[in-house]
Amino acid sequence: MKGKPMLRDLQCAQTLDDAVRLVGSGGAVLAGGTDFVSLYAAGVVGNDVAVDISRVRELAAVTQGDDKIRIGAGVTLQRIEDLGDDSSSLGAIRDGAALVGSPQTRRRATLGGNACRSSPSGDTLPGLLAAGAEMVALSARGQRAVPASEFFRGPGINALRDDELLGWIDVPRRASVSAYVRHTFRRSMDLATVGIATALEESADGPRLLAAVGGAGPTPVATPAVWISGVDVPLADLVDLLHDQIQDIITPISDVRGSEWYRRKLIRPLLERSLARCLARR
Numbered sequence: 155m156k157g158k159p160m161l162r163d164l165q166c167a168q169t170l171d172d173a174v175r176l177v178g179s180g181g182a183v184l185a186g187g188t189d190f191v192s193l194y195a196a197g198v199v200g201n202d203v204a205v206d207i208s209r210v211r212e213l214a215a216v217t218q219g220d221d222k223i224r225i226g227a228g229v230t231l232q233r234i235e236d237l238g239d240d241s242s243s244l245g246a247i248r249d250g251a252a253l254v255g256s257p258q259t260r261r262r263a264t265l266g267g268n269a270c271r272s273s274p275s276g277d278t279l280p281g282l283l284a285a286g287a288e289m290v291a292l293s294a295r296g297q298r299a300v301p302a303s304e305f306f307r308g309p310g311i312n313a314l315r316d317d318e319l320l321g322w323i324d325v326p327r328r329a330s331v332s333a334y335v336r337h338t339f340r341r342s343m344d345l346a347t348v349g350i351a352t353a354l355e356e357s358a359d360g361p362r363l364l365a366a367v368g369g370a371g372p373t374p375v376a377t378p379a380v381w382i383s384g385v386d387v388p389l390a391d392l393v394d395l396l397h398d399q400i401q402d403i404i405t406p407i408s409d410v411r412g413s414e415w416y417r418r419k420l421i422r423p424l425l426e427r428s429l430a431r432c433l434a435r436r
């Protein structure tokens with residue numbers, strides 16, 4: 155089509171080295187392809203070579219370590235949904251994965267793809283922030299870990315350099331529970347107007363609480379963790395504790411999914427639902 159970029163080649167990486175080399179020489183990563191095709195059609199992805207990473211074993215693996223869970227960037231959202239039980243630091247990431255599109259979408263779409271699309275409304279992004287995940291970028295120069303809190307830089311923009319791919323996501327194992335809820339106009343197949351993840355961490359010094367919010371600014375954002383006096387503090391007090399902090403850090407816009415005013419109004423009820431679900435997982 156005139157004026158549109160044209161894919162010249164599709165390379166299927168068979169090994170991690172292949173993937174790193176092909177991306178390093180200018181290829182665009184094709185993971186599940188659920189966003190790639192529309193990004194390509196819109197000219198957002200302009201590379202003339204696509205690199206299919208779906209056959210790379212390391213990128214499709216989940217490794218349960220003592221101190222972290224390593225999730226390959228090519229692990230599908232369907233598999234994330236099926237991982238472990240709710241009472242772990244993965245809770246909010248799993249909640250987000252389970253909300254993306256339809257079962258068909260989730261069988262193709264990957265966690266790495268959701269992160270690298272870096273949509274402000276991406277449903278797994280608040281969970282990644284709430285879990286304190288590290289995004290590990292790979293290139294011919296080696297590996298580099300970027301905290302999720304520094305990975306998302308703007309709508310469709312992230313910390314990956316042109317010659318890097320996201321290799322895996324490390325989620326620290328913590329004594330924590332988390333949850334994610336969102337507001338959409340349709341029950342499914344819609345992007346979040348606003349989504350909120352909350353996490354409660356039990357440490358030797360006492361419980362700490364934080365919230366991460368998507369759809370209310372160019373990137374998802376997280377509050378600092380706040381100490382609470384105990385886990386039996388009434389829910390309404392916990393909502394009050396985080397609500398004003400969230401209002402201070404979000405920068406919502408008005409668009410087709412809602413006005414700035416509406417997005418700000420959604421924070422309290424979503425926070426209440428997210429916290430109630432999170433606390434029920436203790």
Ligand SMILES: Cc1cc2nc3c(=O)[nH]c(=O)nc-3n(C[C@H](O)[C@H](O)[C@H](O)COP(=O)(O)OP(=O)(O)OC[C@H]3O[C@@H](n4cnc5c(N)ncnc54)[C@H](O)[C@@H]3O)c2cc1C
Pocket residue numbers: 182183184185186187188189190191193199227228253254255256259262263264265266267268269270271275276277278314318319320321343344345346
């Ligand atoms: C019908 C439908 C409904 C949807 N509903 C939702 C929804 O409710 N919530 C939601 O959050 N999203 C939704 N999406 C968006 C989409 O499914 C997700 O963003 C998906 O997780 C992208 O993953 P993917 O593996 O398909 O990525 P791809 O489409 O293959 O890639 C997406 C982008 O990320 C880059 N990329 C992918 N993997 C890597 C990597 N490892 N390293 C570097 N760059 C990489 C690609 O180059 C491309 O730019 C929906 C999409 C469709 C088609």
